Each structure stands twice: as structure tokens, then as C-alpha cells.
Amino acid sequence: MTSISAALQAAVQNLHQQDQSRLDAEVLLAHVLQKPRSYLHAWPEADLDGDQAVRYAELIRRRVEGHPIAYLTGHREFWSLDFEVSPATLIPRPETELLVEQALTLLPGDEALAIADLGTGSGAIAIALAHQCPRWHLFAVDQSTDCLKIAQRNAARHAAANVSLINADWCAAFAPASLDAVIANPPYVPNRDPHLKRGDLRFEPISALAAGPDGLDDLSVIIMQSSRILKNGGLVLLEHAPEQTATLHKLLNRNAFSGIHTLPDLAGVERVTVARKSP
Numbered sequence: 001m002t003s004i005s006a007a008l009q010a011a012v013q014n015l016h017q018q019d020q021s022r023l024d025a026e027v028l029l030a031h032v033l034q035k036p037r038s039y040l041h042a043w044p045e046a047d048l049d050g051d052q053a054v055r056y057a058e059l060i061r062r063r064v065e066g067h068p069i070a071y072l073t074g075h076r077e078f079w080s081l082d083f084e085v086s087p088a089t090l091i092p093r094p095e096t097e098l099l100v101e102q103a104l105t106l107l108p109g110d111e112a113l114a115i116a117d118l119g120t121g122s123g124a125i126a127i128a129l130a131h132q133c134p135r136w137h138l139f140a141v142d143q144s145t146d147c148l149k150i151a152q153r154n155a156a157r158h159a160a161a162n163v164s165l166i167n168a169d170w171c172a173a174f175a176p177a178s179l180d181a182v183i184a185n186p187p188y189v190p191n192r193d194p195h196l197k198r199g200d201l202r203f204e205p206i207s208a209l210a211a212g213p214d215g216l217d218d219l220s221v222i223i224m225q226s227s228r229i230l231k232n233g234g235l236v237l238l239e240h241a242p243e244q245t246a247t248l249h250k251l252l253n254r255n256a257f258s259g260i261h262t263l264p265d266l267a268g269v270e271r272v273t274v275a276r277k278s279p
């Protein structure tokens with residue numbers, strides 16, 4: 001028999017080379033026991049049954065190999081909602097909440113708007129917005145059917161009836177001048193960026209992360225195509241890396257956008273650029 005405290009102690013030792021070993025050990029044990037973390041502190045002497053001990057050891061082994069916590073538990077919180085994730089989807093990041101926040105700030109919440117979330121992955125952005133603004137209709141687009149299956153389950157989990165899932169390449173599914181807003185957190189990491197070889201990114205789909213030599217391949221396509229599918233005055237909101245701001249402003253300007261501006265995320269890093277389709 002292994003108690004909660006003994007299991008945690010052994011796990012922390014195995015994870016010693018990693019930051020946050022104690023937190024990781026607790027999150028994974030709480031996941032195996034299907035209890036909140038507070039339960040571990042309340043019942044340190046409680047025993048794991050044989051099956052729980054085996055499953056916990058397996059999760060710790062995979063964590064030691066570097067597998068992201070979100071893939072091991074199958075969940076990640078975004079905009080205070082719980083999302084299912086899998087290795088088919090990018091793991092939603094806290095900085096991406098800035099896209100949601102800006103959409104909610106800049107678009108009227110009480111109008112029946114048509115909005116696309118391009119490269120939706122787990123559906124986090126579209127579902128957060130749909131949940132917040134029931135009058136909006138969100139088109140969650142992805143070229144990966146594996147992602148759309150997860151996004152579908154997340155939409156159902158959050159009872160987001162105002163989300164349609166679309167299997168398509170970026171803007172290909174939309175008619176000219178049909179949308180009020182286009183939102184995207186596309187791949188934008190340069191192909192040779194060393195970050196791709198570190199931490200969680202090693203296990204995430206490369207197609208959701210890397211986009212050409214300067215990371216701008218998909219952002220430039222999205223800007224060109226959005227200009228066609230947005231109504232006049234429609235809004236584009238794009239997540240990107242700070243090194244890309246100046247080029248994005250030029251591209252937006254060239255593709256008939258105005259009011260172009262960039263906002264910093266909570267770490268103070270330029271992260272989201274917003275612009276309006278000029279009439």
C-alpha cells in the first residue's frame with residue numbers, strides 16, 4: 001500500500017530535475033484520484049489502490065520524459081473554463097486570453113455578429129467568446145479533423161450552441177464581406193526558433209507552432225484573405241510574436257486595413273495586433 005504522502009514524496013524525487021516538481025506531482029495525483037488538490041492535503045495518510053498507484057507511476061514517468069501536464073491530464077483552463085486538450089491541439093496559453101479580452105472590448109456584445117476563429121485547435125477562443133456573448137455566432141475553423149473533434153466536445157461541455165465547426169483552410173469557407181470579425185492565434189514561431197526544442201513545445205503539433213523562416217507565413221495569408229471576407233469596418237485580431245509587429249503593420253496597411261495597433265500581454269510583450277477593414 002502507498003499513502004498519498006508517500007506517493008507524492010517519491011514522485012517529487014523522480015521529478016527533481018524539473019521546476020514545479022511538487023505542483024506537478026500534486027496535479028497528477030489529484031487527476032488520478034479525480035479529486036481537487038486540497039484533498040491531498042486533507043488526507044495525506046489515505047492509501048492509493050493498486051490501479052491508482054500504477055497509473056500514477058506511469059504519469060510521473062511520462063512527466064519525467066517531458067510530456068506536458070495538460071496532455072497528461074487531458075485538460076487546461078482558459079478564460080476560467082475547463083478545456084479538453086490532446087496532442088492534436090496546441091495547449092491554450094494565458095497570453096491568448098488577450099485576444100478574447102480585446103474582442104469583448106472592441107465588439108458590441110449585444111449584436112448578432114458573425115465571427116471566425118481561424119485555427120481554433122481545442123476551440124478555446126471561439127468557445128470562450130461564444131460563452132460570453134450568446135448573441136454572437138462563432139465559426140471555429142481548423143484544417144485538422146482531430147482538433148475539430150476535441151473542439152466539438154469542448155463546445156458541448158460548455159453548452160456553446162452558437163459555435164459552428166468548420167473543416168477548412170484559413171478563410172476558404174467564407175464568402176466575401178461576410179464576417180464582422182476574424183480572430184486568430186495561428187502558428188507564428190520561426191521554423192528554426194530554439195524554443196521549439198524546449199519544454200512543452202517539443203510535444204505540441206509543429207503545424208500549430210511553426211510558420212516559415214520568420215514565422216509570418218500563415219499570418220500573411222490570413223491578413224490577405226481576411227481583407228476579402230470581412231465587412232467594411234470589420235475587425236481583425238491577431239496573436240503574434242513581438243519581432244513581427246512592424247511587418248504585420250505594413251501588411252495590414254497594404255491590405256486595406258486602418259486603425260492598426262498592437263497591445264502588450266501581461267508580461268509586457270507585444271502580442272496582439274488589431275485593425276479594421278477600411279471602407
Ligand code: GLN
Nearest residue numbers: 185186187188189208209
Ligand atoms: N506563443 C506560443 C509560444 O511561443 C506559440 C503559439 C503559436 O504559435 N500560436 O509558445
